[in-house]
Amino acid sequence: MTSLRLPGLIDPHVHLREPGAIHKEDFESGTKAALAGGFTTILAMPNTSPPLIDDDSLTLAEIAAAQKAVCDYGIHLGASPQNIETAASLAPRSSGLKLYLDATFGPLHLTDLNIIREHFGRWPHQRPILCHAEDRTLAAVLMVAYLEKRSVHICHVSRRSEIEIIRDAKMRGLDVTCEVGPHHLYLSTDDIPRLGAGRSEVRPRLATPDDVAALWANMDIVDCIATDHAPHTLAEKDSDNPPPGFPGLESSLPLMLTAVHDSRITLDDLVNKMVHNPRRIFDLPEQPDTYVEVDVDGEWTVREKGVSRCGWTPFAGMPVRGQVRRVVLRNQTVYEDGSFFASPGSGRNVAPAHQDKGS
């Protein structure tokens, strides 16, 4: 077996559905899927039910994670029109503030420029702000960040217009970073007939082949690969009102290793975008004695069912390279050949307030 040893991967964009929808995923099933995918740190999104916008709701997620997580994690807070002061006060307990500026799954959606600017002004300057901001909304949020003289991280870039304006903004010295999801690199509008309407629903939507080409052509601008793991059950996806989102934790490393095999990126690029850059952008602690062993012999085929509770993937049947065989977290084997050896609750919260406590 040809084995590759990688640092533990970091996924800054994961939906774990807890609290509120643990039939799709919870902190245990989701962090197990993370380990199976080579991730030893994940940052969880706040569009749960209830959304994570205040002390009570954040506490619900913190308790669930402390009891169940098998890898390290942070929890992003959600920005609402009403929680400007509250969010800022909770910053030390979170991994970042997420602003939903375009429509997606869940109730969090900000539209007013005043509110957006107030969040940017009030949230601690040195802590991350993440935005779901597509096309011209992205241009707007770049101006807000520029005027507030602070950084901004743009989630799941999917269009030519988006990667190009981020490229140009970086060239002008703006403090902007971005992530791309493997589904926006490997799937396009051309795949919708094959996947079917419900199973191809995702936000941002699958983009055109030209958009996909623009992402690949600008990979030097892409700071992070983020899975945007967004599990829904097949029954939900195949319903009359399919929720948007794909699982991604288990398929992302193989897809990106396939890109390495195909010489579309280098292995250094992969490690930068899946480890070093997210650690720097989200100010995450080092994980000593932590690594992932990957079998890089030959192709294998993505299976429909994995560890994630959702039970499907849009990448099923796709030939890919690289299988995670073993994950070691702080010198302990936590995953090997499909089996988990980490006890629920052994994952650590990476937020500053929790790091300070030690654990």
Added chain:
Amino acid sequence: MTSLRLPGLIDPHVHLREPGAIHKEDFESGTKAALAGGFTTILAMPNTSPPLIDDDSLTLAEIAAAQKAVCDYGIHLGASPQNIETAASLAPRSSGLKLYLDATFGPLHLTDLNIIREHFGRWPHQRPILCHAEDRTLAAVLMVAYLEKRSVHICHVSRRSEIEIIRDAKMRGLDVTCEVGPHHLYLSTDDIPRLGAGRSEVRPRLATPDDVAALWANMDIVDCIATDHAPHTLAEKDSDNPPPGFPGLESSLPLMLTAVHDSRITLDDLVNKMVHNPRRIFDLPEQPDTYVEVDVDGEWTVREKGVSRCGWTPFAGMPVRGQVRRVVLRNQTVYEDGSFFASPGSGRNVAPAHQDKGS
């Protein structure tokens, strides 16, 4: 009579409805309303029928104006998703490129960031770009202008968020100018019950009293007073599908002189915002021997019917200061006490290509 002599006013934002809807207004009735309001130069908007987006449609407006206009005028081109090259090639025949980025009257509406950026990149750098861009769309277009390293003029600012981000952008050195309409200074959501639903329809909509207060508090940021004269007949305004827009050419100077009388702005402010700044921003020629005589004795009451063909005004019944008695254009009395002495077609086109021809 206490008489005040002002330079001929410039209105950078006028809808004359020709071609296509001359039952509302045409180049003769509209430019007569302009003279009656103290304006000797108006810039006409392109959301006519057909919209002014190519040689054929621009020619229609040029011919109508050349036959009918009694004051000087420019014609703004409209930006469409298809006319990026065409618009740029017609720049010398126009007074600016108008981008409609939020919904309003007429078919011109751009949404894609790529298209917006291409227009900004392709339109001649030294010629004006005007944007209908509200709230976060305004933030987006500021970023586009910043990245393209060019100026942008923001039409009819109506909200606190808008004037404040323009203020902050100016402080950061962005090359942005803006205009405010007297209706957004003198009317608010509080006036909607009195005016009625149809007669209060306007884009941008009437804003809150807090927004109105923010505009007055930031008058030092406001470069131009623009009427956004947008005539529709009363039958249309009172219909089940009322089009948005107010007439404004005849009421704007009295309203702004009322603001001078009330010490909300100085007379110098008025002349800067209604003459010098629009001349500079739109690179308009001087009009020698041109002035407006205004009777500034006492209050008078705005009448429902004026010179504009639309036959109504939302300011009817409002007590104001300052009545235009006489307008002299290039040493000829063109308006005096309700009578017009300019022959149709005597107005000049201020676009560079037409200036070069002489006339």
